[in-house]
Amino acid sequence: MMRLVRHGLMFGNLVEVTSPSMVSRYNRALEHLTGKTTQLEEFHIDISGFSPEIGDELDDPNYLNPHGCNRLFIVLSTAQKTAPLLNAHFSFSRTVLRRYIDQNEEQLFALTLHDAVVGELLNTVYTIRSPLDLFDIRQIDIEADTVGAHVEASEELSSKIHAFMSEPDGWWDDVLISEMIELSKHTGDIIRTPLKLETQSFEEGNFHTSHYGGLYVFRDVKRTACIASRNVDIVSDLPVKYVLTLQDRKAIATYLTRNGLIEAIHDVLGTDAIDILNQKLDFIAIDLAASLGEDLSDISRRDLRNLKRKYHSDLPEAYHALESAVRRMAAGRKVRWPDPDDPAFFYLFRSSDHSDKMLVNRLLAELTPLDFRQLFICHKDAFYDHYRTWSEPKKTFVAQFLAEEYMVDKAGTRRELFGAEPGMQEDYLDYGFGQDMGPWGAIPKTRDDDDDDEDDDD
Known part of the structure; x- marks a missing residue:
């Protein structure tokens, strides 16, 4: 795996944590949440504050994710928002965390100047x-x-300020004034810099979970x-119309089609689909x-032919049907x-354009x-599981291909393969000039090519 x-x-x-002050701040947060601390002097963290190095040290990859549910998080810096989420048990967890940081970025930035935010x-x-x-x-x-507890103290101070300003005797309440002064030492000036989360x-x-084999x-x-990745026996009597496994290919195809969740690549891209499908043929070969045992190092197009x-x-049969x-x-x-x-059937399809595009892909x-x-982009845990079983020549080829062909333009590759990534309605802006439009034209949006680099996902 070191090759990867x-x-x-x-x-x-991942975000580097190297300064003694940040390590100390992380330790206080870790002890506050779990009762544990780390002896490491530097480490890396994901969007939730989870560190793979600390997971190894504690022999607990779920130290911020007890029972694989209700994930805990530590925010040392808003820079974590572009980091992946490791050991994700639910596909929505990273998206929820990212949206939370985006929507509270100003407050989180102010708070993390003094202390770690935990939640x-x-x-x-x-x-x-x-199930x-x-x-x-x-x-x-x-x-x-x-x-x-700066936020809690800030709320308490706000309440006392309101009492001080509204109650007739507030100006002469020495106890109230003393309490306000003590709280302000902890919170700072909440009038100029409100602290509120x-x-x-x-x-x-709709979501994917790693529980019960996926x-x-x-x-x-x-x-x-x-739809279960493995044995269907564990998912009987569920409150859904269909219970399927990945072996029920015909039923899955019917289900995805009837719900309008997939589209044929050729129907959408026309002749441009040929290049994408030819690459899939290359991967199978x-x-x-x-x-x-073929040597795949520095393989050229001619060598591959x-x-x-x-x-x-x-x-395999998948190759010949796809080639036809x-x-x-x-x-x-x-x-x-x-x-x-x-x-070969599912190689010819991709998710249609809807809010659960990444889930279907x-x-x-x-x-x-x-x-x-596609396995690497859309389901990294499954990719890593398969990678461990591959021969050394394939491991070398795949790592080199992804590094040279995908990592240099991740957003562009995802757009070519899957189309435009779905936006979230909450992120759309309307100031009376139309969606995402201002008086001088379209409102520019920030781009973050690393958004979907890791699966995502508690």
Whole structure:
């Protein structure tokens, strides 16, 4: 796995914690939340404040995520907002944390100048004892304050200031004035710099969880479903219309199509789809060549064509069906879609444009594991699991390909493969000139190419 780390494909974009003051601040926060501390003098943290080095030190990768539910977080700096979320058990967790930091960035910036902010992603479920518990997770509340309770003290001071200003005898209440002075020593000037972090709520309908081997929960669609990566026995009697596993390929294809969740790449991109599908063919061929011991270092396009010719009859069914579809596209002929049970079927599709685009593309990535690029982008945990089983030649090729072809333009590659990333309605602005428009034209939006670099996701 160190090969991936060196290329920035694992533990990439984490925030460094190296100064003694920040380490001390983190330790106070860690002890406040968990009763534990670290002896490390420097480490890295993700968006939630989780450190893989501290996880190793404590022999507890879930030290900020007890029971894989209601994730705790530590914010040392708002710079954490672009970091990934490691050890994610729910696909919505990073999105919720990112939105929370974005919406409270000014307050968090002011608070973290003096202390760490600690909090929790709360829902009504505290322990997952059965798959049914997952369906009780709907609203995620975030509560946060500094370790020194600056926000709570600020609210108390605000209340006393109100009493001082409104009560007739407030000006002569020496006890009240003394309390205000003591609180202001702790909070600073809350008139000029208000310290306020209200509890915020986020609704989550459709999501993926790593619990029970991986489950995709679709509740906010016309036809509800739970799709399990593994044995269906553990997900019987769930409050959904369909309970499926990844082996139910025809049923999954029907389900995704009827709900309008997927689209054929060729129908959307036309002839531009050919290049994307040809790359998928390359990935399948690479898998076979690597398993047969071929040297894939510095492989050229010509070398790859020669490998395809050499092993053409040995390539899997998915390759031949996909190759047939690409040939018909290139010739301008009507494409004969393979049956959903055909291994090539899901390679020809991507998520349609809706708010759960990344969730559906994650599901498609599990159904098309030989497309290692989509697996890496959309489902990193599954990618790492597969990577551990690959031969050394394939590991070398994949790491080099992703570093040279994907990491140099992540946003551009995602846009080419999956289309525009869905915006959140809460982020749209309207000042009376139309959505995202100001009096002098479109309101510029900040870009963050690292938003989806890690899966995402508690």
